[in-house]
Amino acid sequence: MPKPIIALDADGVLLDYHVAYRNAWLKAFNHLPAPKDSNAYWPVDRWDVRKLDGDELAHFRGFFDEEFWRTIPAVDGAILACNQMHAAGFELVCVSAIESRFENARLENLRNLGFPIHRVIATSSSHDGISPKAAALSLLNPIAFVDDYLPYHRGVPxxxxxxxxxxxxxGTPNIGAELGNIDTYHQDLLAFSKWWLENFPKLSS
Incomplete structure (x- = not known):
């Protein structure tokens, strides 16, 4: 019998994009930004950085390369959470809104960190009113999908x-009427894992 699948977002759920963004800024501008707001949702608000545009923005984006996507650190508790779910008999699949050319780098990143994840599905980030992940999730048919960005739940079965x-x-985008489409809310993946493992027998009965 195939294992039931749990689909997991990467940035903000498995991986600490905030730290990676700060490190990319250091490489691009030879300056490590100071913290500004530890409770900011977006990295541009979390760190003391200026808004970029034009050539400067293009220069910065150039550092979001294979090396960037291969070396993002884990969110605190995320590896433990995944090991708990994996040990309980679930297959974990990362569904990530990144360009397909970085799919292997993302998988290598997760494997090098010790996540029990053997598959990454890259969906890109473009969408027309529904989640760019919705089609992939419909095909994958997981029992659960965990993401930290409310719009990426649009159109999920x-x-x-x-x-x-x-x-x-x-500055969170996780507000408004669309919260009614969400089944459960959790501070982080470790909190989800604890809740899921306690409640899955009831949900599946």
Whole structure:
């Protein structure tokens, strides 16, 4: 019998994009930004950085390369959470809104960190009113999908348990009527894992 699948977002759920963004800024501008708001949702608000545009923005984006996507650190507790779910008999699949050319780098990143994840599905980040992950999730048919970005739950089949990671709240996009589409809310993946393993027998009965 195949194992039931739990689909997991990467940045903000498995991996600490905030830290990676700061390190990319250091490489691009030879300056390590100071912390500004530890409860900011977006990295541009979390760190003391200026808004970029034009050639300067293009220069910065050039550092979001294979090396960047291969070396993002784990969110605190995320590896433990994944090991708990894996040990309980679930297959974990990362569904990430990144360009397909970085799919292997993302998988290598997760494997090098020790995540029990053997598959990454890259969906790109473009979408027309629904989640760019919705089609992939429909095909994958997991029992649960965990993401920290509310719009990426749009169009996800109702048969899939939709869990929202709330994490930092200043400037969060996770507000409004669409919260009604979410089944459960959790501070981080470790909190989800604890809740899921306690409640899955009831949900599946």
């Amino acid at each position: 109702e048969s899939i348990h939709r869990a929202l990671i709330t994490r930092e709240t200043n």
